[in-house]
Amino acid sequence: MYKLVLVRHGESEWNKSNLFTGWTDVDLSEKGVEEAMAAGKLLKEENLVFDVAYTSYLRRAIKTLHYILDTMNLLWIPTYKTWQLNERHYGALQGLSKLTTAQKYGDEQVRLWRRSYDVLPPALTKDDERYPRNEDKYRDVPDQLIPLAESLKETVVRVQDYWEKEIAPQIMNGKHVIISAHGNSLRALIKYLDNLSNEEIIDLNIPTGIPLVYTLDEQLHPIEKYYLGSEEHIQHKLEQVAHPDTIME
Numbered sequence: 331m332y333k334l335v336l337v338r339h340g341e342s343e344w345n346k347s348n349l350f351t352g353w354t355d356v357d358l359s360e361k362g363v364e365e366a367m368a369a370g371k372l373l374k375e376e377n378l379v380f381d382v383a384y385t386s387y388l389r390r391a392i393k394t395l396h397y398i399l400d401t402m403n404l405l406w407i408p409t410y411k412t413w414q415l416n417e418r419h420y421g422a423l424q425g426l427s428k429l430t431t432a433q434k435y436g437d438e439q440v441r442l443w444r445r446s447y448d449v450l451p452p453a454l455t456k457d458d459e460r461y462p463r464n465e466d467k468y469r470d471v472p473d474q475l476i477p478l479a480e481s482l483k484e485t486v487v488r489v490q491d492y493w494e495k496e497i498a499p500q501i502m503n504g505k506h507v508i509i510s511a512h513g514n515s516l517r518a519l520i521k522y523l524d525n526l527s528n529e530e531i532i533d534l535n536i537p538t539g540i541p542l543v544y545t546l547d548e549q550l551h552p553i554e555k556y557y558l559g560s561e562e563h564i565q566h567k568l569e570q571v572a573h574p575d576t577i578m579e
């Protein structure tokens with residue numbers, strides 16, 4: 331049996347202002363930093379230890395991992411960063427308010443863009459300043475893999491590819507792994523790990539900064555999973571993600 335921990339980054343500045351973020355490299359809010367440190371504390375109290383860590387190319391996930399590992403006195407462990415664990419690319423929605431977009435296009439359209447499995451958000455054009463190719467950190471990513479927009483389906487492809495090639499072999503080798511990533515890149519991974527249908531994944535939300543602990547069998551099939559922390563706190567945070575326009579604090 332193996333243990334695996336997934337954690338969505340703490341609240342970001344754009345989570346706080348309720349903006350579509352995707353690959354925009356925004357920082358953690360003050361509350362996000364506190365959430366990350368609290369996650370480290372919970373993991374320590376659970377007596378979990380890690381040998382290797384994975385995160386995305388985005389500072390909100392990288393910093394969350396850093397605060398967690400610092401709190402656990404594990405900053406020294408090898409940490410791998412990859413664009414393949416980045417948030418789902420939200421295309422031309424990036425930077426728009428989720429509330430204003432719902433007022434303009436309707437709640438149902440926004441729900442489809444946010445949670446359906448295979449509906450693409452409106453795409454960027456290559457001359458848009460938000461085109462990822464403009465950023466040095468993606469210089470080694472082949473052109474055909476640089477997204478202009480992604481549905482969860484495309485996100486699953488790149489996350490699953492990285493999982494199979496890099497992360498799964500480490501776990502099979504007995505390494506204790508933590509992954510710090512994003513709401514939708516983790517939904518993509520969980521869809522794959524839990525073998526959820528395209529319908530089941532629609533209702534899955536991931537709270538910020540709450541460690542999700544998996545127990546996996548020898549074939550890396552999940553046996554058990556649970557969030558760390560109080561049930562009430564987790565439920566409240568899940569509501570916030572599901573309805574970001576209605577619950578602010």
Ligand SMILES: O=C(O)[C@H](O)COP(=O)(O)O
Nearest residue numbers: 349350351352417444513
């Ligand atoms: O990219 C974003 O806006 C968030 O990280 C995830 O947003 P969602 O919960 O609206 O998909």
